[in-house]
Amino acid sequence: MQELKRQRRPRREFDREEGVAKAQALFHRHGFDGVGVAALTEALDIHPPSFYAAYGSKAGLFERTLERYVAEQGLPLSEIFSDDRSLGEAITHLFIAAADQYSRDACCPGCFVTEGARAADPDARAVALKIGQQMIEAIHVAIANHAPDQADKLTDFVVTTLRGFSAAAYAGLQAERLLAVARYSGELLAKELDSTGR
Amino acid sequence: MQELKRQRRPRREFDREEGVAKAQALFHRHGFDGVGVAALTEALDIHPPSFYAAYGSKAGLFERTLERYVAEQGLPLSEIFSDDRSLGEAITHLFIAAADQYSRDACCPGCFVTEGARAADPDARAVALKIGQQMIEAIHVAIANHAPDQADKLTDFVVTTLRGFSAAAYAGLQAERLLAVARYSGELLAKELDSTGR
DNA sequence: AGGAAATAATAGCGATCACTACAATGCCCT
DNA sequence: AGGGCATTGTAGTGATCGCTATTATTTCCT
Numbered sequence: 157m158q159e160l161k162r163q164r165r166p167r168r169e170f171d172r173e174e175g176v177a178k179a180q181a182l183f184h185r186h187g188f189d190g191v192g193v194a195a196l197t198e199a200l201d202i203h204p205p206s207f208y209a210a211y212g213s214k215a216g217l218f219e220r221t222l223e224r225y226v227a228e229q230g231l232p233l234s235e236i237f238s239d240d241r242s243l244g245e246a247i248t249h250l251f252i253a254a255a256d257q258y259s260r261d262a263c264c265p266g267c268f269v270t271e272g273a274r275a276a277d278p279d280a281r282a283v284a285l286k287i288g289q290q291m292i293e294a295i296h297v298a299i300a301n302h303a304p305d306q307a308d309k310l311t312d313f314v315v316t317t318l319r320g321f322s323a324a325a326y327a328g329l330q331a332e333r334l335l336a337v338a339r340y341s342g343e344l345l346a347k348e349l350d351s352t353g354r
Numbered sequence: 355m356q357e358l359k360r361q362r363r364p365r366r367e368f369d370r371e372e373g374v375a376k377a378q379a380l381f382h383r384h385g386f387d388g389v390g391v392a393a394l395t396e397a398l399d400i401h402p403p404s405f406y407a408a409y410g411s412k413a414g415l416f417e418r419t420l421e422r423y424v425a426e427q428g429l430p431l432s433e434i435f436s437d438d439r440s441l442g443e444a445i446t447h448l449f450i451a452a453a454d455q456y457s458r459d460a461c462c463p464g465c466f467v468t469e470g471a472r473a474a475d476p477d478a479r480a481v482a483l484k485i486g487q488q489m490i491e492a493i494h495v496a497i498a499n500h501a502p503d504q505a506d507k508l509t510d511f512v513v514t515t516l517r518g519f520s521a522a523a524y525a526g527l528q529a530e531r532l533l534a535v536a537r538y539s540g541e542l543l544a545k546e547l548d549s550t551g552r
Numbered sequence: 553a554g555g556a557a558a559t560a561a562t563a564g565c566g567a568t569c570a571c572t573a574c575a576a577t578g579c580c581c582t
Numbered sequence: 583a584g585g586g587c588a589t590t591g592t593a594g595t596g597a598t599c600g601c602t603a604t605t606a607t608t609t610c611c612t
Contacts, residue, residue, distance in 0.1 A: 169578095169589085189387050190474035193570055204571070206590060214570065273525065274472050276388035288525075309534060312527065316535045319525070320518025327471065327486075327517070329510065336507060337514045344542040367559085391600055402601070404560055412600065 172210050175200045180221035184264040188218055188275035215279040218272070222287050225268040229257060230291070233298050243302040244349040247314055248342025250295075255321050255338035259331035266326035270319060303349075317341055370408050373398045378419035382462040386416055386473035413477040416470070420485050423466045427455065428489070431496050441500040442547040445512055446540025448493075453519050453536035457529035464524035468517060501547075515539055 178199050182191045193214055197207050211217035231253050237246045258266050269291065272284035292315050299314065300307035325334055376397050380389045391412055395405050409415035429451050435444045456464050467489065470482035490513050497512065498505035523532055 187472070187474050192568075194568075203591060205573090205592095208571065209589065270521070270525075271472075274385070274469075276385055285525075309538065312522075312531050312535050313538055316518040316522040316527070316532070317515070317539075318518070319521035320514045320516070323468070323517035323521050324510075324514040327468075327483075329514070333510050334514070337510050340507070340511055341515075344546050347546065348542050390598075392598080401561055403562090403603090406601065407559070 170200060170202050170206065170210075175202070175210065176217065176220050176224050179217050180224055180268070181264060183218060183221050183272065184225075184268045188214075188272060188277055188280040215277065215283065218275075218280050219283045222269055222272060222284060226287060226291075229268075231257065233294050237298040237301065242346070242349070243299065243310075244342070244346025246298075246302070247310075248339070248346055250314070251317065251321070251338040251342045252335065254318050255325075255334045256331070258322050258325035259329065259334045262331075265328070266322040267318070270322045271326055313345070368398060368400050368404065368408075373400075373408065374415065374418050374422050377415050378422055378466070379462060381416060381419050381470065382423075382466045386412075386470060386475055386478040413475065413481065416473075416478050417481045420467055420470060420482060424485060424489075427466075429455065431492050435496040435499065440544070440547070441497065441508075442540070442544025444496075444500070445508075446537070446544055448512070449515065449519070449536040449540045450533065452516050453523075453532045454529070456520050456523035457527070457532045463526070464520040465516070468520045469524055511543070 179191075179196055182195065182199060193204060193207065196214070196217070197204055200207070202210075207217075211220065231250065233250075236249045236253060241249070254267070269284055269288045273281055273288055275281045275284065292311070295314060296307055296311040299310050303310065321334060321338060324337070329337075377389075377394055380393065380397060391402060391405065394412070394415070395402055398405070400408075405415075409418065429448065431448075434447050434451060439447070452465070467482055467486045471479055471486055473479045473482065490509065493512060494505055494509040497508050501508065519532060519536060522535070527535075
């Protein structure tokens, strides 16, 4: 009985950060529940034990992809809400920047954090919701800096509008049309804010 | 060896339509991917073969729940866009009706069709997208009836805004705050439409 | 009453899920 | 050179996925 040792493919190191990037694209495109560990290990060209040694769990990797997204593609709020802009101008810029970001890559439409919070998996959901809440609070702070008395109301409006942009992009609205909606939304709000004295 | 026939529970008829209603609640709350056939058969108190005999497949039942939702909870566009209202008034009413609908039942937030289109399953996705497209076209027709030259632009804006309401409700925004956003959004748009001569 | 059609129940199908035990391989340090 | 150790490989875990073959039961029609 020929029991000689099976040949084994030579061992290759694999780049953890590159794995996070590839996983981010997959999660963004198909959602947390739409990507299995098998698809991830195949995309990273590794095997399950390496996957778990590197990232702990599927949900753990998902969290790292979310953090990467915020760090690399998060909207620059402090720049958008610069002091030399009126609140209306700033929010218009925010709308346009978000619409551009959400529809730029047709392969990964919408806000990764917002869309990621729709995962059926409770762990993944909780992580995405937590990060999303941080973004909302940052927007609230930026708005409150210009208009403290209307901050709550305007934050609800802005965040809801941004959610709409993300969902529209995710549903396939083309970049040009989404940007037109963003400009229009900003224009409507800016006119109102100007007419009511800031 | 006592091989006497096992007792079988007496046979109960089951109400197909009631099954659709129960499934609708489950799908709406947890999403298509978040509800397994096991959960459905348990909720309907039937067994898998009865399930498939009645509904064909999980995706088939999902389609029936979507149709039920549209028939029973679809927004009454022809009433909202009645002729004695300006376009701004009509869209404001649409926004408020949608916000109310999406946030009324905390257990089933958002638009079932819109949120259903996020399913990872391609069949379920396709069905929800198709029905959603029909709703969008109905909105487009209603708007074009008032303002044919701006119908495309305004439909993009309105649909994107409604998507935002649905997503915000789904994310947990309370009814009162969502309604405030809806009133504000309608007000902004109505002012613009009035100022530019309808 | 008796046969046919319809519907339900038991039990289990293959596939995929996230995840892991264990052995072989490579690199670094002594 | 050789031991320690981290990391990879193969192979497979139990659980759940959507779904079904088969049998048992009831109802309806003649």
